[in-house]
Amino acid sequence: MTVKRRTFVLGALSGASLLALTACTNGEPEPTPSPTRQNPTVPQPSAFWRSEWTSDPFSRGAFSYQRVGSTPEQRTALRQPLGDRVFFAGEHTSETFPGTVNGARASGHRAATEVIDIAEPGERIAVIGAGMAGATAARRLADAGFNVVVIEGRERSGGRIHTLEVDDESHVELGAAWVRSSSTNPLENELDDAGVTTRRFNYEWEHRTPDGAVVDTGTIGPDTIVTAIDWASEQPADVSMAAAIEGSADLDDRPNEQGISEVDLVADYVTTNLVVPTGAEPDDLSAWYAPDATLSHEDDRLVTGGLSGFVDGLLDGIDVLPSSAVASVSHDDDGVTMRLARGESLSAARVVVTVPLGVLQSGSIEFDPPLPFSHRGAISALGMGLQDKLVLQFEERFWATDATVWSVVDAETELPLWFNVEPSTGDNVLVALFGGEDAERLAELSDNDLVAAALRSLEPFVADETEEDDGS
Template sequence: SNAWADLPIDLGASWIHGTKDNPLTALAAEAKAATVATSYDSSLLHIDPAYAALGLDDPDSDWAEAQVERAMAWAEKRDKDASLKQALEAVSPAAKLSPFRRAQRDHYLAGNYEQEYAGPLDRLSAWHVDDSKEFAGDDVLFPGGYGQIATHLAKGLTIKTGHVVKLVEWDANGVSVICDNGNVFLGDRVIVTVPLGVLKSGAITFAPELPPRKAKAIDRLGMGLLNKHFLRFEKPFWPTDVDWHELVKPDPGKWSQWVSFTKAAGKPVLLGFTGADTAKAVEAMDDRAIVAEAMAAVRTMFGNSAPDPVAVQMTRWSRDPFALGSYSYNAVGSTPADRKALAAPEVGGALAFAGEACSADYPGTVHGALLSGSDAVRKLLD
């Protein structure tokens, strides 16, 4: 819409997470895509008045973090993986916490685990939830949109849109890719880069079927959900020198994490996140109801006189047939070895997989997807 012509909105990935030695940094420079940094240190914490009575004016995230570390230490001693929720209940049952402490811990878990990894606490693996590496440096956004990278990479390539793949027939002699419009593409090799959610759904048939280790990896890994809700206003009525706003409130994880685009991009836009089961519940609501809920949180943070947005854009990633979720997470019973099994090329090198779910080191990130693609090509060429 015209309201957004001056600010391309990234409905999926938006950041380069850690610019130092990150392959995306060089790619952004090649594509001449400008970036701006945001910082988790540039943040304000807001407290719902319902909590003021509990004396909750300074939630101590160090305490909450220590709780998670205790839970993980408990899980490490077991011979079988547990969910983060199960581990937390074992070391520090919610029923035994004061309302003050529970609010504090739930807020921390919603932001740092459910939204970070896009999975619910009762499905995130206590053993492997945060088994990933990071690049140093800033987190940066693209004022001109992440699409600049895809457009740059697409130069000189033949890309067929509107071809929904239904069947991949593969053997040592080559592959046929059959689409729902009847088109068939033949080749020596194929690299499958569809999201894990699509693989889980069985929307694409593989003939012969995938070997057990691959099928098991697809089954075991979790497909997460993180949704974005962009609210655009005539002008900012919130502090313009801060990137992140957090709201501690009675239903944690619902409208508790916000990014302001005024500092980074100079635009009167607030982005509210919902993740995991909360996101699933919000997806079922209509846009008007979602905006009403989101605005209740905005007014708790910035005052009741905050006007309604002039435009909104939001995602429902679990309902998108070409994604069926946002990105993968390490679910209870899965391990980084499942990601390696998913990425391993098959018979005679005819079939390989790539994408963030194939990255054991950097799952859930664009750089993980990019590196896994390079790996897949290298393996097929070998």
């Protein structure tokens, strides 16, 4: 059963009316029904893969975000070392590039430099976490002559980078898969040097009604968000994006001839450009520090050559202990002791902790002495966004469009955002991204139920006879 989702209040609607993705209308004017296509059929995929970051105990989410009331300075507080013994890295400690692979990599370099500046030559250094931040720190430290051991809770390295090898030439990225602003992103050159291929991905959006009619969304979505952020910047205290939209928007809830109102268009834009990219609901996301949802993606590239291989290369020759979840970290003037969940203990002179923010928030690692209030306050204040991915492979193309980014302007759509990678890769592959409450809800579905929901969500893009005749 489809559940209506995501609500936020818009003061522009009458009184304290509630804006859902299926906003109520006053019944006037009556929309002209779109012609219903007869039995649009999406074929069964030949293969599918899904991520599970929302439920994964070693991530507990996809990436950090600025929760309403939090500040970027709390990321700086979170990376402060403890007594020259415990150091912190991870995308959640990056003020400049939070929530990104680039931020994780930069944080690993920064933490390693902090250790190198004070450690004695040849010391044993532990790194907790074999993701991008941990692998980067470990490589720097090993190259500097330290005795490095990496402790990883999963059976594999990579953290929230997870590549599945389909065959010798094809890979599926269930985690990070994009290089943003590639021409100015140093990661692009590093991937190229490591033999990890990326391909240009042209963002060409197409929005459709549930009946398959193409929707001209105009600029009301980005315009509303820009206005909301500007309005929030003038408030005496931080507010949520939901409150900022409520306080600044003047939207019409009356449906047009396609049955779509301004409210619907803004809700669709919020879902696809804020909720999915951040993993946060509008009433949780800071308006003071919200990401710019209007940024161009013209320079983005899609990773197609196996991003996990880059992390594995960084860890080459370094001692890695897989399936070794850390339960506690104790430190004093003499060094650091880490107790594993299975009961063993390890000692080192210093440790770099790179576990995700969601793991720190869960309290699954006990620190002795307890973390300072500055660290605990930052961990509590920042948000951990929920985002997951479903990748579907088909024997033949069934869709009617060459657009690369799809959405359905409808509250009942279970998977609202799709990426068509065929133009970039030549493969008949569609990728769904879903965040926030959608990710939490869909994480509870079985594989079969999730795929069934995905196929229903793709029905508006099935080519009908007219589109086929037009050569679309």
